[in-house]
Amino acid sequence: MRPYAGLVQARPYHHGHLRETLLEAALEAIRESGPGGWSLRDLARRAGVSHAAPAHHFGDKRGLLTAIAADGFRGLSEALEAAWRASGSFLEVGVAYVGFAITHRAHFEVMYRPDLLRRDDPALAAARQASANRLYGSMQDAAAADPAFDALHGAIAAWSLVHGLATLWLSGNLPSALGDDPEAAARAVLRYLFQPLPKGWRGA
Amino acid sequence: MRPYAGLVQARPYHHGHLRETLLEAALEAIRESGPGGWSLRDLARRAGVSHAAPAHHFGDKRGLLTAIAADGFRGLSEALEAAWRASGSFLEVGVAYVGFAITHRAHFEVMYRPDLLRRDDPALAAARQASANRLYGSMQDAAAADPAFDALHGAIAAWSLVHGLATLWLSGNLPSALGDDPEAAARAVLRYLFQPLPKGWRGA
């Protein structure tokens, strides 16, 4: 009546930590072939369980990717907070954004992809909000110190720059002359934010 | 011996402009559900042909998306060139980049996605190079006019900013306070590139 109980088996019926195993397998799969180059059945095979087991934990692939994105935003939030506390510099917060994107490529590839995610997921929404607060928080000083400074547009300029840099870096679209240290590159590029135009240069 | 010739039929056996029809259908499908939310069989059905017909023109979905990306780079190249000729302003070239991304969303969503494309496609490589030349071209003046200006990092700062802004805009990640005119938003944000830091502001 209990075929599992009577067999010599490699592992018990219950995996025990399948959710974590699937998340890890998904991160690996994303690193190998992006968010789209694998199936839930692939993951199930990697985890050594039957093809429908992942559905219990995440519902479907969208649910799995949403969990990964939420983890990603939490990690990003912590990285930004740490950079702010260590340096008090919004530029170093920007560098930390790029650094996080590069070191957590699989998470980052998913986090800003609404087509892949459940936008109404409460954990995702909360994690996103927390990281946005960290991003914009370093701009509140600017608004307080100089009423002529537009915090909204300044913050979006900074975010756009680091987000664009990370995205272009990860997709291999930047010239190799930029080098292979993303944080050094981010610092060199961020220097041009809030810097004067070159002498004699039209453009503004 | 000729079943087609003897039937009353809605159209001839040969579609006549199936390649263009498929490209149009793909752009529409991307607008509806991104590059991943549809199949080649979907497209074949939209075009009124059999499921395997698209394979003749593009090989597979990757080939189709590669053709779309190449068209996208060509369109972007033209838009950047037009902005440069009209204004002589690298900032307006940046605004044109954002404007193109928003008005050609389907193309843009594909263009910087190496996971979806054939990187070794000659037409794609040529179109990418042409648009990169237009992007960086407006920075050559800077290097010539001020030897202290680093054209590489300055150009990447500008590109990262507009690319990040377009990407965040298209994925619905920017605050609604930014408004709904992408070019106005781009101008407001680009003002912070090469602008002095606010008075009394730490951060550099």
Next chain:
DNA sequence: CCGTGAACTTGTCAATGGCAAGATGCGACC
């Protein structure tokens, strides 16, 4: 011991990508 519920397995079906053989029709050539 029994019932419940979480965590799994097995099975089925429609849709898909990939591949290959078959069909259509036009132009060039004899």
Next chain:
DNA sequence: GGTCGCATCTTGCCATTGACAAGTTCACGG
């Protein structure tokens, strides 16, 4: 006119996938 080659399609097959549902296992509480 007939034939051939080729571009452009259609049909058919098969392995894989997502989605769904029924079935099984096992730990815990009453």
